[in-house]
């Protein structure tokens with residue numbers, strides 16, 4: 001029974017990923033309701049409607065060798081990879097008995113990641129809604145428990161002020177928005193309210209560390225240059241999932257290592 005549930009949550013992640021990716025694409029193309037939900041999926045290039053088997057997450061990519069069956073235009077590798085990652089993430093949240101609110105947070109981060117990768121911008125309204133929800137979460141928690149818990153909010157503010165100062169010093173006030181967009185700050189602010197201080201710092205360092213590693217790899221492979229703006233949201237999202245699922249294990253391991261050293 002348990003195994004069936006594990007498979008179910010993994011498959012749920014795959015389907016949700018493919019649905020959310022399509023929805024974000026359509027939102028950006030300014031589709032109207034109800035077309036945004038009802039219009040059959042089609043190839044971006046030749047507009048051919050996709051057959052049922054071309055809608056199966058991951059498998060369709062393998063079956064069609066990553067190309068449209070009519071015009072042979074390439075399907076971006078982001079689709080199958082993001083589907084697989086969301087499947088694994090939802091499975092891990094369930095497997096590690098993570099709190100209920102980690103699921104909607106993951107889905108919000110996943111959706112915004114699509115924008116960050118394809119359009120190099122995080123849409124304002126959903127980001128502000130996310131910040132609003134995190135405030136609401138703190139308020140409801142305070143009302144229920146009778147005491148005000150800020151979680152990692154002070155740390156979140158320290159990170160935002162600290163990075164802003166570094167960027168201002170490095171790039172000057174006029175250009176400081178370029179590297180770290182305002183959207184990235186707001187997402188960090190939100191996450192700081194949902195995470196405790198220890199987990200927030202772990203998440204922050206995991207995302208910075210992986211972003212730096214990827215930048216170096218991209219640099220060595222000559223895919224990036226000094227002016228490449230790396231989207232940060234994918235790193236926040238992956239770091240968030242790693243932290244809420246295996247953060248305690250990682251911290252325990254790090255603690256032991258530090259103790260040995």
Ligand SMILES: [Zn+2]
Nearest residue numbers: 043046068071
């Ligand atoms: Zn096509």
